[in-house]
Amino acid sequence: MAVPSLGVGGPTSQTEGRPPGQAAFPRKRRARACYQLVEAHSQFAVATRSPILMAYPRAKILRLDETGFAEIRYEDTEYYAVACEFVNDHRRMLDRLFAHDD
Numbered sequence: 001m002a003v004p005s006l007g008v009g010g011p012t013s014q015t016e017g018r019p020p021g022q023a024a025f026p027r028k029r030r031a032r033a034c035y036q037l038v039e040a041h042s043q044f045a046v047a048t049r050s051p052i053l054m055a056y057p058r059a060k061i062l063r064l065d066e067t068g069f070a071e072i073r074y075e076d077t078e079y080y081a082v083a084c085e086f087v088n089d090h091r092r093m094l095d096r097l098f099a100h101d102d
Contacts, residue, residue: 051083 034044038058046053054061054074063072074080086093 049079051077051079054079 035057038044048054051074053059054077059074061072061074061077062069063077
């Protein structure tokens with residue numbers, strides 16, 4: 001049974017063989033549909049580690065810890081920091097990831 005693509009990860013049967021730009025169109029339509037729902041005052045509750053989803057316009061990001069829920073700025077999330085660090089120096093991040101801790 002094929003699993004439908006949610007716009008994350010590698011190629012699926014829906015995108016294989018298509019030029020890279022065409023594979024993004026279904027994701028763009030979904031993003032636009034979500035944006036229109038938000039403009040119509042709809043609300044979504046999404047649990048994610050994705051810095052891309054967290055960057056959604058007007059997103060309210062909540063962190064849960066031992067004291068409960070607290071709103072946090074996008075730039076203050078751990079996932080944003082890791083993504084920035086990776087983009088800025090991916091070789092160093094990969095070296096740390098695959099280093100032997102002997």
